Amino acid sequence: MTLSFKSLTRSFACLFVFFTAASVHASEIFTMESKLLDEGITARVALPESYEHSDSFQYPVLLVMDGSTQFEHIAGNINFLSTFSIVPEMIVVGVSARNRLKRFTHTKMEAYADRSGGAEQYTQFLQDELMPALQKKYRVSPYTVVTGHSLSGLYTSYLATHHSDFINAAISVSPSLWWDDFALIKDIKVVEQEAEKPAVRWFVSMANEPNEMAESYERLLNVLEAKPESAFNWESKQFPNETHDSTPLIGNVEGLKSVFRGFNAVPNIEIKSLEQLQAFYADYEKTVGYDFPMSVHQYNVYGLKAAYEGKVDWGQAILEKGVEVFDQSEILWDSLATVYSMNDNNANALKASNKAVQFAREHQSKYISEIEAQNSDLKSRNK
Structure with a gap:
């Protein structure tokens, strides 16, 4: 899958609204x-x-x-x-x-x-x-x-x-x-x-x-x-x-x-694989003297960027690692569901989305409306 820069910009405009609405x-x-x-x-x-x-x-x-x-x-x-x-x-x-x-x-x-x-x-x-x-x-x-x-x-x-x-x-x-x-x-x-x-x-x-x-x-x-x-x-x-x-x-x-100059691994529209991200932050550790493990938002942004730029498998690998580290993150499970659906893997997409809904409700997440909307859409596709 290949998306244009305009498509990526539109996607991240939606991401911007999603993250900053509250x-x-x-x-x-x-x-x-x-x-x-x-x-x-x-x-x-x-x-x-x-x-x-x-x-x-x-x-x-x-x-x-x-x-x-x-x-x-x-x-x-x-x-x-x-x-x-x-x-x-x-x-x-x-x-x-x-x-x-x-x-x-x-x-x-x-x-x-x-x-x-x-x-x-x-x-x-x-x-x-x-x-x-x-x-x-x-x-x-x-x-x-x-x-x-x-x-x-x-x-x-x-x-x-x-x-x-x-x-x-x-x-x-x-x-x-x-x-x-x-x-x-x-x-x-x-x-x-x-x-x-x-x-x-x-x-x-x-x-x-x-x-x-x-x-x-x-x-x-x-x-x-x-x-x-x-x-x-x-x-x-x-x-x-x-x-x-x-x-x-x-x-x-x-x-x-x-x-925190140099902290962002992909500041523009470039993308990195999970292995490249891990190497990037190993080098950053040498610069600042501290190992910054990747956080929820890093896994989320880097994974979605990779997927929207046509490297869906890269995005999937990044987000799968993210939910391994943050197994209670509605943000990451929801984004993983998105990437699975981009790969036409609707069964796994629904499983990931169900987890996103579960944790969003437990955390009273401000993203609950968007997460439930994707879940409803995936359920209709899996009938």
Whole structure:
């Protein structure tokens, strides 16, 4: 079977509607007591929509600083981007600091001596208390990304340059690098990353900012450009049409695409077999230092792309592997039913579709209408 690019585009337009018709997966509240900070902590957690499709699959964590204001749009962006395998599916955790000035600054500024300089203690809380608590409750993988804006962007810059032992990637949107006479930038001149692991992937951006904000960004770029990539694996971008308050939207989207550059195995209309996909991600592991196992949406997108581009057997093999790993995924069983029917294998298509209906009902899936519609069509063909 051979489909034109126009046909493929039309098919994926339908796929787009199928995947984005509903809002982001519901979030839940996570609470704990911190001994290090001597205060109660409340965080918001958004689980991937595929979380119930397996009992063992682990997900990277994205820690969102200033979670009370930044959590929802970032969780939504993760949901959208991961649907098309641009970034991994992740557990998104929004954390808010009660005292931003103290928690997000790593030096004490004389004018704020009693209210600043607590970044190292806050890092200990995240690393030694919050993450273990999350790991106990959720299926968390050992890959951690942090994102922050303004003062919390200063903090994620601090983590990127001082704590490669804790994080794997960082996003800093219009960070307050002017703090304490550009103290962090001065630190970067002498600090080096650990040699045993790939450098933290760090994206830093700046909106149309005045005075010391713009100056600090230029100073940072000058310092980073003099460093080898083995020390800092960074990218930067300016957004001249954005203000300090509007830039977190585009800054986080671009930041996510940056720190996960090279993640999408088939970014355009090219396709890969299951074996080629496995080889691709083995190479990606060497680049980032972590083995990202393929997720529900990766199996789904790569399998359907292959099938719609005429390699139905490739698509079938990818999706069959997908349901082997995610045996409770209504998404994958439904797509496998589609590919079986493309191969005129209506009996197996109906079996796969019946499983899709079963799990869609168990999970109260937002895709239930589309899944039941295909099931009805397949039943009529098998009479």
